[in-house]
Amino acid sequence: MPSTNYVQNTRINEQLRELHSALIDIVSMMNRPQRDEMLIREAGIPLDRALFPLLVGIERRGPIGIVDLADRIGRDHTTVSRQVAKLESLGLVARQDSKADRRVKQAVITPEGKAMTDLVDRARERMGKAIFQSWAPDEIDDLVRLMRKFADAAGGDF
Numbered sequence: 001m002p003s004t005n006y007v008q009n010t011r012i013n014e015q016l017r018e019l020h021s022a023l024i025d026i027v028s029m030m031n032r033p034q035r036d037e038m039l040i041r042e043a044g045i046p047l048d049r050a051l052f053p054l055l056v057g058i059e060r061r062g063p064i065g066i067v068d069l070a071d072r073i074g075r076d077h078t079t080v081s082r083q084v085a086k087l088e089s090l091g092l093v094a095r096q097d098s099k100a101d102r103r104v105k106q107a108v109i110t111p112e113g114k115a116m117t118d119l120v121d122r123a124r125e126r127m128g129k130a131i132f133q134s135w136a137p138d139e140i141d142d143l144v145r146l147m148r149k150f151a152d153a154a155g156g157d158f
Helices: 005-030 033-043 052-061 066-073 077-089 111-131 137-154
Strands: 093-097 105-109
Touching (some): 033 052, 033 111, 052 077, 066 077, 105 111
Antiparallel strands (some): 093 105
16 A cells, blocks of 8 residues: 555645745735834824834733844844833833843833833724635634644744
8 A cells, every 4th residue: 555644745845835935925014114104004103113013022022121022023132222212212111120130121011102002903903804804703713723823833932
């Protein structure tokens, strides 16, 4: 009886290539400056586009160290440090000592920053509803469940 391993491996390889292609498309779309500008406009917030991913990242992952934040968004830590200082001067984030290592300063969202990210979340929800309007509810449920499963299996907390 012939082995089906080769056929199965070929199918998995094709699926992995297609998954990788889809992820590149998604990441490319999400990294476009125009996308952030559109979300900022939709949210009605007065925030420089360069600061936007930092504010959202701090709200989602904070308290977070500058080096960790820089790694997550793919920027140099010195640039991120200056940008976090700008967010701090705007009253949107604060810096605090890390509980684990007092030598490390962590960024944490302020109530003003949280109010701003709440506006972003509402704008993102409006935009997302438009994307998923033709999807069946069970398709959305499956996508969310499987994306979480994939993220956890690929390394968890990105």
